[in-house]
Amino acid sequence: xxxxxxxSKGKPGFGTLDGDAVAIYSGDMFGACRPTGEHVAAADIxxxxxxxxxxxxxxxNNFRAAAEKNGWAIPAEPLYFLKGANSYxxxxxxxxxxxxxxxxxxxxxxxxxxxxxxxxxxTEQEAxxxxxxxxxxxxxxxxxxxxxxxxxxxxxxxxxxxxxxVFGPVIDTAFDPARxxxxxxxxxxxxxxxxxxxxxxxxxxxxxxxxxxxxxFPGDVILCGTSLGVLPMKPGTxxxxxxxxxxxxxxxxxx
Numbered sequence: 001x002x003x004x005x006x007x008s009k010g011k012p013g014f015g016t017l018d019g020d021a022v023a024i025y026s027g028d029m030f031g032a033c034r035p036t037g038e039h040v041a042a043a044d045i046x047x048x049x050x051x052x053x054x055x056x057x058x059x060x061n062n063f064r065a066a067a068e069k070n071g072w073a074i075p076a077e078p079l080y081f082l083k084g085a086n087s088y089x090x091x092x093x094x095x096x097x098x099x100x101x102x103x104x105x106x107x108x109x110x111x112x113x114x115x116x117x118x119x120x121x122x123t124e125q126e127a128x129x130x131x132x133x134x135x136x137x138x139x140x141x142x143x144x145x146x147x148x149x150x151x152x153x154x155x156x157x158x159x160x161x162x163x164x165x166v167f168g169p170v171i172d173t174a175f176d177p178a179r180x181x182x183x184x185x186x187x188x189x190x191x192x193x194x195x196x197x198x199x200x201x202x203x204x205x206x207x208x209x210x211x212x213x214x215x216x217f218p219g220d221v222i223l224c225g226t227s228l229g230v231l232p233m234k235p236g237t238x239x240x241x242x243x244x245x246x247x248x249x250x251x252x253x254x255x
Contacts, residue, residue, distance in 0.1 A: 062225030087165035103144035109184030192229035
């Protein structure tokens with residue numbers, strides 16, 4: 001099933017994609033819910049982020065091809081950062097260039113893991129039962145900020161400007177993360193294409209290992225990291241992240 005959140009005629013709701021329509025549900029997406037029997041045309045909705053994460057965790061150096069090309073050692077454990085809740089941005093909404101920073105801003109097409117059940121110190125074998133589904137993501141980054149001060153890498157600032165945590169358009173509960181590619185297009189031109197099978201820490205292992213450090217709650221999102229092909233965006237650029245089986249996440253970068 002492909003779950004989403006939306007507004008229609010100013011009224012918020014959630015449900016599942018049913019062809020060209022949205023089947024509306026009531027209740028809790030991660031708990032007890034049921035279809036209301038109502039439908040709305042998908043073309044008539046305004047997309048919202050498909051869930052509201054308590055935290056968004058992003059991975060660095062999680063693909064072998066990128067590590068090999070850049071000369072990075074394969075990490076022994078996940079290397080991760082947090083993105084602020086202010087950064088969340090939905091399909092179709094603009095990614096806004098920061099006013100306090102005039103350096104390069106890059107896109108990073110990624111797979112997002114959405115937690116569906118509280119996970120604390122779970123094993124890798126237990127982890128899939130705690131995953132609700134998967135979404136497309138664009139981990140937008142003010143890349144020159146990360147190392148601009150040699151005394152303190154600024155991962156949180158570089159990753160957490162308003163609208164820099166893009167994910168959606170849906171959460172797919174049937175997606176197989178061991179298969180498929182992440183594809184990113186800039187103004188219709190392919191810039192990234194990499195296999196999810198190249199992940200160093202696949203989703204179940206990520207959930208297990210991160211849950212040893214912090215409790216993961218329903219709606220929390222883990223961005224699995226990106227691979228080769230990351231480039232800067234110019235204002236006016238449309239970025240599309242496609243993962244076959246999930247869909248396409250599209251946003252315009254605006255000054």
